[in-house]
Amino acid sequence: MSTHEHGSDDCVDYIERIVYFIDNELDQADCAVVEMHLRECGPCLERHDLQKAVKQLVAxxxxxxxxxxxxxxxxxxxxxxxxxxxxxxA
Known part of the structure; x- marks a missing residue:
């Protein structure tokens, strides 16, 4: 079972970090933290995938x-x- 519930306070902390993660603007330590959160949190992984797809389409x-x-x-x-x-x- 995931330690991160959809909509939890933990996830709010990751929303901005995910954008920086996609843009390769985080250091290695922060990347590792975000990657671990994405492995454990389906809703945040979905947001990551959507934001990445939009960025790729725009590019x-x-x-x-x-x-x-x-x-x-x-x-x-x-x-x-x-x-x-x-x-x-949501």
């Missing part, structure tokens, strides 16, 4: 890099939506 669809200010705003909105989903129990 294939766009030949230009978005300005850093736009990327920062999009990251912030993704984090806010993820937190709202987690807090709402």
């Amino acid at each position: 294939r669809s766009c030949s230009e890099a978005a300005p850093e200010s736009l990327r920062d705003r999009v990251r912030l909105q993704l984090r806010e939506v993820s937190i709202q989903i987690t807090e709402g129990g």
Whole structure:
């Protein structure tokens, strides 16, 4: 049985880390922690897979890099939506 319940406080801590994990912006220790959480938490793994698929689709669809200010705003909105989903129990 998983030690992480869907919508638990633990998961809220991982929402932002998953985005950084996908973007290879974490150090080795943090990557190991996120990987362990993803192995144990199905809902977070689903979020990871969805976010990764969206990033890959966008990457294939766009030949230009978005300005850093736009990327920062999009990251912030993704984090806010993820937190709202987690807090709402979805």
